[in-house]
Amino acid sequence: MSETKETTMKTRENSASGLTVDENHPLVELSHVEKHFGKLHVLKDINLKVNKGEVLVVVGPSGSGKSTMCRTINRLETIDSGTIRIDGQPLPQEGKELANLRAEVGMVFQQFNLFANKTILQNVTLAPVKVRHMDKKDADDLGMDLLARVGVESQANKMPSQLSGGQQQRVAIARALAMQPKIMLFDEPTSALDPEMVNEVLDVMIKLASEGMTMICVTHEMGFARKAADHIVFMADGQILEKGTPDEFFDHPKTERAKDFLSKILTH
Numbered sequence: 001m002s003e004t005k006e007t008t009m010k011t012r013e014n015s016a017s018g019l020t021v022d023e024n025h026p027l028v029e030l031s032h033v034e035k036h037f038g039k040l041h042v043l044k045d046i047n048l049k050v051n052k053g054e055v056l057v058v059v060g061p062s063g064s065g066k067s068t069m070c071r072t073i074n075r076l077e078t079i080d081s082g083t084i085r086i087d088g089q090p091l092p093q094e095g096k097e098l099a100n101l102r103a104e105v106g107m108v109f110q111q112f113n114l115f116a117n118k119t120i121l122q123n124v125t126l127a128p129v130k131v132r133h134m135d136k137k138d139a140d141d142l143g144m145d146l147l148a149r150v151g152v153e154s155q156a157n158k159m160p161s162q163l164s165g166g167q168q169q170r171v172a173i174a175r176a177l178a179m180q181p182k183i184m185l186f187d188e189p190t191s192a193l194d195p196e197m198v199n200e201v202l203d204v205m206i207k208l209a210s211e212g213m214t215m216i217c218v219t220h221e222m223g224f225a226r227k228a229a230d231h232i233v234f235m236a237d238g239q240i241l242e243k244g245t246p247d248e249f250f251d252h253p254k255t256e257r258a259k260d261f262l263s264k265i266l267t268h
């Protein structure tokens with residue numbers, strides 16, 4: 001896998017050298033983001049940059065604000081202060097502009113949330129047809145391509161309840177990709193899966209990363225984090241306590257909180 005990663009890095013460098021304007025700003029940038037839920041201060045001065053083609057893995061104990069941070073990035077949650085920019089543009093408050101920007105951010109959650117009364121293919125084609133006004137035939141072609149990419153094309157005409165959890169989660173990834181997002185957010189996409197299905201989903205994510213997709217992934221899968229991440233962010237109590245490469249974070253954590261966290265998750 002490290003080979004894949006090296007190849008990826010090279011591809012990224014090459015593609016980066018061909019671009020000029022786009023490289024001037026990060027694809028996602030959070031500056032001084034603050035958020036409360038009532039009296040609870042859940043995000044404290046969050047500063048984060050994710051460049052095009054980078055994979056950021058977010059780890060931290062339960063309740064540290066990982067999901068809330070992800071949800072602010074496509075504005076499923078509002079923020080109290082600070083700014084969030086997607087591809088250089090501040091996240092609009094509401095309306096059509098928000099819908100447009102939100103369409104650039106694909107999101108996959110712990111729960112698969114497929115539409116239960118639609119077929120697998122319809123789940124993938126619905127948004128391109130409704131939101132992007134794509135011709136049905138083109139959407140079907142795109143949908144079948146995406147289902148093939150995640151390895152479930154043979155399930156296209158089934159209903160979600162007929163698929164395993166791992167297959168459903170791969171469909172959820174295909175559905176997010178159908179909107180051709182600039183960035184994909186994953187919030188613990190494998191934590192509701194039976195163990196034998198975890199790898200089939202992680203493999204799809206590793207492939208996406210190696211193809212150059214920009215990704216923010218909240219996950220407890222440390223093997224994945226080591227393989228796929230360019231950077232790791234460690235959150236605790238609403239703060240980013242550490243930022244570093246996987247080697248820096250896993251082999252040389254700086255804070256006691258991170259050492260404690262790692263000792264708990266890496267021992268079993």
Ligand SMILES: Nc1ncnc2c1ncn2[C@@H]1O[C@H](COP(=O)(O)OP(=O)(O)OP(=O)(O)O)[C@@H](O)[C@H]1O
Pocket residue numbers: 037040042060061062063064065066067068069
């Ligand atoms: N809608 C909400 N209203 C009030 N409090 C909330 C809400 N959503 C989250 N919280 C609280 O905000 C804090 C951060 O929650 P969040 O879900 O972001 O943590 P997390 O790091 O994703 O945790 P986990 O690893 O368990 O998923 C927690 O204390 C949580 O109880």
Ligand SMILES: [Mg+2]
Pocket residue numbers: 066067068187
């Ligand atoms: Mg969470």
